Amino acid sequence: MKKFKLILAVLIIGVLSSCQSNTYDEIGGYVDTPSYEKNIKPIFDNECASCHFQGNTSQGNYNEYYDYATIRQSVEFGNTLRDVDSTHTMPKSAAPLSKAKIKLLYQWKNTGFQP
Numbered sequence: 001m002k003k004f005k006l007i008l009a010v011l012i013i014g015v016l017s018s019c020q021s022n023t024y025d026e027i028g029g030y031v032d033t034p035s036y037e038k039n040i041k042p043i044f045d046n047e048c049a050s051c052h053f054q055g056n057t058s059q060g061n062y063n064e065y066y067d068y069a070t071i072r073q074s075v076e077f078g079n080t081l082r083d084v085d086s087t088h089t090m091p092k093s094a095a096p097l098s099k100a101k102i103k104l105l106y107q108w109k110n111t112g113f114q115p
Helices: 002-016 026-028 034-049 066-079 080-085 101-110
Strands: none
Touching: 002 034, 034 066, 034 101, 066 101, 080 101
């Protein structure tokens, strides 16, 4: 009986120690084919629109994020992915985007920018 308890304890400790600590955002953010309306627009509305909005010229020349066309163009041809991923210079006034949100932007691009 002692052997059984010891083996059970070792198994439980092994399982618990192998678990990774991820936030819900990191493990719940994957979508096969993200769409602009459902998945991408909320990221830009919550993380970018406070500075990058139509008509704002107070910070100089930078992209405006207010509709599908401008966001798609910036992700496809601009520096958006670089700025949120490798350099983490955006967003300036908040914490960097989560890994899940960055992966979602890449997935949106890789699956053809679904509206």
